[in-house]
Amino acid sequence: MTDPLALDPVLPPRERSERSARRWNEDLPHDERYEHFEAHVLGGGKIEPNDWMPDEYRSAVLRFVEMHANSELMGVLPEREWIMRAPTLRRKLALTSKVQDEVGHAQLLYRVAEDLGKPREAMFDDLLAGKTKFHNVFHYPTRTWADIGVIAWLVDAAAIVAQQALRDSSYGPYSRTMQKICWEESVHIMHGRDVVVTLANGTTAQREMLQEALDRWWGPLMQMHGPRSDRSKDRDLHWRIKARTSEELRQEFLTIYVPRILELGLTIPDPELAYDKAAGEWRYADPDWNELRTVVTNHGPKSQERLEFRRLNREATAWVRAAVLAEPKAAA
Amino acid sequence: MTDDLDQIARMLDEGAPVTPGEPPAGVLEPWEVFRQEKDGDAMRHGGNVLAPDAELALHYARELFGRRGESIRLWVVRRADIHVLEDLDLLQPPLDRSFKKPGGYVMRDKLAAARGRAGTSKPGARAASHDGTGRRSEGER
Structure with missing residues (x-):
């Protein structure tokens, strides 16, 4: 039982050090600051825009978020x-709304990136010049209505597997933005899924159209999360940016979605795909990493056409941005 | 472009907020957006938008934080008008403040001793009072 008269008004040292957690913001020699920063991030702490951060961390978060914004x-x-x-x-309303959401996500993510120090116009310049990238799956054509179902169901599912993990990102504004984005996704x-299931219940021609779309999209879907990487060498992982x-993301995607695809009587175009119970993971044919490299460097089937559309769109809407800036708003 | 960079550099420069008051004409700057989900809820930070004035900031906020009926009220606040205190020496002084919290008063054993002396027994649950001993307070959540 605590004796009130014996109460020490100062906390014991162990509790005290927990409370002064943001030591890396203090004016310390670089190396010491860096150590505090690392300890905070590796201990599960968040970094906010006004916190001190090493340039390597700033540019790593910026690169990651910018690529995400470009992809949206x-x-x-x-x-x-x-x-x-x-x-x-x-369907038209739902699709329009989805397109609106994705542009909204781009807006939110470009804001996160801007606060890290790169102006939006510079990000558009780099995207159009091919200096920055966007996700492989957006370099392909959409040939039929079934593509729209497969994209919204499976491409978004593969993306949300990654995005849910990003809610734990060490960069505070990014992790909070991902909570909103995941909700909308x-x-x-x-x-x-509703589009896909409707087609699965449709005519033979509709079922064939669905299977044909899945056949085309399966490769890019398996490439989407990227090749296996060495955990110990991945700095984005080290700093908990992601x-x-x-491979963990791909495995989770397969675990959730393979049964749901098979449920509809569809065939997954990979004869090697099987769950290895002993190893506790999926086996699959090695994705075509050359195709991934080709596509994300803007040599995909639709890369140039879509970048050209953005270029024209940017010119066509320049007057809007000018109008927003031109008229100083009289104080109300 | 150089102006944009300067603007952001200033914004990121610790302790040097962008000049308060009316911004110069034609400058985009960040506005922080707060939203209320339903009547009686607290306003919660939602994110931010880039706008040249409050009117457009509200339009953008409505598009990004209210287009599916998820908000009943939005606030936009120019980021430069937010003043921050995050000095842990002031906010989290290394002092034992348990006497300010209900959890700082643990009297179970003392109560038992008092009952023993008085020859009484423990009252029923209906007699539960409002001191919330042992419970976490609103401010601690």
Whole structure:
């Protein structure tokens, strides 16, 4: 029992050190500061925009978030092509809303990146000049309505597996933004699955169209998370900018979605695909990493066309950005 | 472009907020967005938008944080107008403040001793009082 008279008004040293957790912000010699920063991040702590951070961390987060923002922005183009051809009004509304959401995600993510020090115009310049990249899956054509279902269901599912892990990112603004984005993406997955299940219940031609779309998208889907990487050499993992390796993400995607794809009577175009119970993981044919490299360096089937669309769109909307800046708003 | 870089450099420069008051004409700057989900909820930080003035900031906030009916109220606050205190010497002084919290008063054993002396027994649950001993307070969550 505590004797109130004997109460020590100062906390014991162990509790005290826990409370002065943001030591790396103090004016310390670089190496010492760096050590505090590392200890904080590796201990599960978050970094906020005004915190001191090593340049390597700043540029690593910026590169990661910028690539994500680019992917959201470019990712609407394949789907946009089907807005006018959506089969019903409800599908048209859902698809339009999804496109609007993805552009919204780009807006949120470009804001996170801007606060790390790179202006939005510079990010657009680099995207259009091919200096920065966007995800492989957005370099391919959308040939049929079934593509729209497969993209919204499986591409978004593969993405959300990665994005859910990013809610734990060490960079605070990014992890918070991912919470909102994941919430919205979950609607997209339902929309896509509904399109796919509807086609699976349709005519023979519709089922064939669905299978043909899956056949085309399976390769890019398996490439999407990237090749296996060495955990110990991955700096993004080390600093908890991201939480899981590419192979962990792919395995989770397969665990959740393979049974759901097979449930519909579809065939997955990989004869080697099987769950290895003893190893506790999926075996699959090695994805075509050359194709991934070719595609993400803007040599994919639709890379140049989509970048050209962005270029034209940027010119066509320049007057809007000028108008926003031109008129100083009189104080109300 | 150089102006943008300067702007962001200033913004990121610790302790040097962008000049408060009316910004110069035609400058985009960050506005922090707060949203209320339903009546009675606290306003919670949602994110931020880049805008030249409050009117456009609200339009952008509505597009990004209210387009599916997830908010009943939005606030936008120019980031430069937010003043921050994060000095842990002031906010988390290394002093034992347990006497300020209900959990700082543990009297189970003393109560038992008092009952023993008085020859009484423990009252029923209906007699539970409001001191919340042992429970976490609102501020601690």
